[in-house]
Amino acid sequence: MVKEPIIFALTGKGGVGKTSLSSAFVRVLSEEHPDSRILAIDADPAVGLATTLGVSSGVTVDDIRNVFTQEVEEGQAAKAMELLGEARYRVEDAIVCKKNISFLAIGRPETSGCYCKVNAYLKEVISLLAKNFDYVVIDGEAGIEQVNRRVMEKVDHLILLSDASRKGIEVCRTILHVGEGMEMFASHELILNRILDVDSVKDMDLKGLNLISVIPNDVATAMADARGDSVFSWNEDDILLVKAREAMHRMLEQRGDK
Ligand SMILES: Nc1ncnc2c1ncn2[C@@H]1O[C@H](COP(=O)(O)OP(=O)(O)O)[C@@H](O)[C@H]1O
Numbered sequence: 065m066v067k068e069p070i071i072f073a074l075t076g077k078g079g080v081g082k083t084s085l086s087s088a089f090v091r092v093l094s095e096e097h098p099d100s101r102i103l104a105i106d107a108d109p110a111v112g113l114a115t116t117l118g119v120s121s122g123v124t125v126d127d128i129r130n131v132f133t134q135e136v137e138e139g140q141a142a143k144a145m146e147l148l149g150e151a152r153y154r155v156e157d158a159i160v161c162k163k164n165i166s167f168l169a170i171g172r173p174e175t176s177g178c179y180c181k182v183n184a185y186l187k188e189v190i191s192l193l194a195k196n197f198d199y200v201v202i203d204g205e206a207g208i209e210q211v212n213r214r215v216m217e218k219v220d221h222l223i224l225l226s227d228a229s230r231k232g233i234e235v236c237r238t239i240l241h242v243g244e245g246m247e248m249f250a251s252h253e254l255i256l257n258r259i260l261d262v263d264s265v266k267d268m269d270l271k272g273l274n275l276i277s278v279i280p281n282d283v284a285t286a287m288a289d290a291r292g293d294s295v296f297s298w299n300e301d302d303i304l305l306v307k308a309r310e311a312m313h314r315m316l317e318q319r320g321d322k
């Protein structure tokens with residue numbers, strides 16, 4: 065029987081810490097499961113995961129898609145079909161490796177026209193590739209639609225990330241609602257990040273979301289980001305890393321996988 069990967073997707077409004085926490089999860093998985101393979105996917109057009117993981121990003125899935133669509137637009141349908149046949153190898157080539165971590169960037173969203181079939185095909189390719197891994201961590205964008213359309217149809221853990229703002233929680237609620245409509249996830253978790261007053265969380269209206277972690281505002285995290293440091297240079301006991309470890313344990317324990 066083929067073992068399916070455990071897929072985590074992080075979503076939430078801009079600036080809530082999706083990229084920071086995605087990279088922290090990747091580090092935790094990489095350290096605690098050294099014999100496993102981890103695929104980190106940057107699905108946010110705003111990019112940034114490559115920097116926090118300390119890898120140099122190369123070709124994106126969007127670059128690959130553009131080559132196909134260009135051939136189609138130039139009337140080279142046969143050439144485009146041939147290229148599509150090679151899509152798996154092209155996507156494999158776009159993956160950058162570091163220890164037991166592989167990194168893939170999706171790139172920009174569609175610019176013009178609808179290339180739904182090409183997107184659907186590439187998504188199929190990504191899903192097939194993901195089967196070679198034990199864990200997949202997707203750094204998503206504010207909505208879930210981009211992840212659904214271009215990365216994966218279904219994830220195991222939809223991680224909703226918010227700060228203390230009402231807007232942040234509302235965005236999470238909307239993402240959950242859209243994800244439900246798409247039957248996109250097996251379980252969902254809320255993580256509150258950059259919280260200045262941890263005690264105030266008990267008075268917040270979390271709209272029935274499943275809170276699993278509260279991460280305080282941490283100067284070390286912001287400073288590391290300002291310096292462009294990779295997550296691997298963070299201290300063992302940096303609060304974001306400690307909290308990411310706890311949250312990951314909780315999620316895996318709930319699955320009975322740890
Ligand atoms: N717990 C935290 N405390 C302080 N700063 C944080 C924390 N988490 C993230 N940050 C900082 O907030 C900024 C936005 O984080 P980022 O991970 O890029 O968010 P997103 O990917 O959701 O846009 C970065 O400068 C990051 O270092």
Ligand SMILES: [Mg+2]
Pocket residue numbers: 082083084108110111112
């Ligand atoms: Mg980001």
